[in-house]
Amino acid sequence: DVKVTQSSRYLVKRTGEKVFLECVQDMDHENMFWYRQDPGLGLRLIYFSYDVKMKEKGDIPEGYSVSREKKERFSLILESASTNQTSMYLCASGQRHYGYTFGSGTRLTVV
């Protein structure tokens, strides 16, 4: 089974802090994705990457950046955390014809 591991299950950060969310997959997938999920809004794509050092903006990239230095690792960076970035963050990897596998999520609270 594909395993997608997110480094933290719960995080509490202060407004203005730089926050790093890490995601690692073990199936040599080229495509990796970062979503956030909020009640009533569903899953929204922040950024995705289809290869090392390649990245594409999703629907809501503002306030975020990403890094893909190695194929197995895709990092989401909140440059200066704000309270409206309090959310569940989900990393996924896979191919569109076969569906994605998600990590268990990071619940981030910005205070």
Place this chain on the structure above:
Amino acid sequence: RKEVEQDPGPFNVPEGATVAFNCTYSNSASQSFFWYRQDCRKEPKLLMSVYSSGNEDGRFTAQLNRASQYISLLIRDSKLSDSATYLCVVSYGGSQGNLIFGKGTKLSVKP
């Protein structure tokens, strides 16, 4: 705008009931279709892919109607453990394999 629409529910059904969820998508070029299941405060998990000919996995049957841009999921003999949110997912054209998620339909199976 690429969209996937679902009835948010909740669907409240007794054990043993048959329940059907529907989903419509806006992009006629969509190529791959899935149903995901998401338990409360957990990550989405792939339930099944949806093929043009329709497909069945135990108590679950998925159907695709490309002409009407419509996907369905039928659950027979509902179990308490089927209680979850069911997400309709569609891929759209492009080489990088991005998926669009519906906001989900909540199912609650009661004893």
